[in-house]
Amino acid sequence: ETGVTQSPTHLIKTRGQQVTLRCSSQSGHNTVSWYQQALGQGPQFIFQYYREEENGRGNFPPRFSGLQFPNYSSELNVNALELDDSALYLCASNVWGYTEAFFGQGTRLTVV
Amino acid sequence: KQEVTQIPAALSVPEGENLVLNCSFTDSAIYNLQWFRQDPGKGLTSLLLIQSSQREQTSGRLNASLDKSSGRSTLYIAASQPGDSATYLCAVRQETSGSRLTFGEGTQLTVNP
Numbered sequence: 001e002t003g004v005t006q007s008p009t010h011l012i013k014t015r016g017q018q019v020t021l022r023c024s025s026q027s028g029h030n031t032v033s034w035y036q037q038a039l040g041q042g043p044q045f046i047f048q049y050y051r052e053e054e055n056g057r058g059n060f061p062p063r064f065s066g067l068q069f070p071n072y073s074s075e076l077n078v079n080a081l082e083l084d085d086s087a088l089y090l091c092a093s094n095v096w097g098y099t100e101a102f103f104g105q106g107t108r109l110t111v112v
Numbered sequence: 113k114q115e116v117t118q119i120p121a122a123l124s125v126p127e128g129e130n131l132v133l134n135c136s137f138t139d140s141a142i143y144n145l146q147w148f149r150q151d152p153g154k155g156l157t158s159l160l161l162i163q164s165s166q167r168e169q170t171s172g173r174l175n176a177s178l179d180k181s182s183g184r185s186t187l188y189i190a191a192s193q194p195g196d197s198a199t200y201l202c203a204v205r206q207e208t209s210g211s212r213l214t215f216g217e218g219t220q221l222t223v224n225p
Binding site for chain 1: 116143144146148153154155156157158161201203205209210211212213214215216217218
């Protein structure tokens, strides 16, 4: 059974650019959620995907968008990057509903 | 709006000590609560999931309790070891929010040899 994997592990982008982060869900899981974790803080919910549709969104602007593919993997896209977007981005997967969530190792995004 | 608070923010103890980490939440309409461990710059490792109908959940040296009505959970770590040094996060899942987790800011634990 493979766990949740994220790519890349580290990324440096320039303000105003666009970035795509990727996540492969754990085998058997059909729901993917994305979180942003600033240094020294707890993760903040961005959105979750189930059946290839966004199903719940946190307090993030529309320049944060995502996709889920038929194999349940997912992408997080961020347009017009700002310095404050620098953070650890975490992906979690579970079976839809209230089941235990498992996280990937994260992608460290630095915006300069 | 659900708010999760963890106390203390940081804790330093000698090896072998038993310790308790606290988590409180403002909205008691939760479905379950999950405790995680996070090593510096890494992802989250799930430690325990406790359902709202449960009072306790145990895994090895870890024991989590939940008092839903008072909005509190504790994570008890027995006989702490230097390898337990990490940030511990609690997260709640609302009855109406599906898979969404609301996190506290964590307790940074240091266990000194």
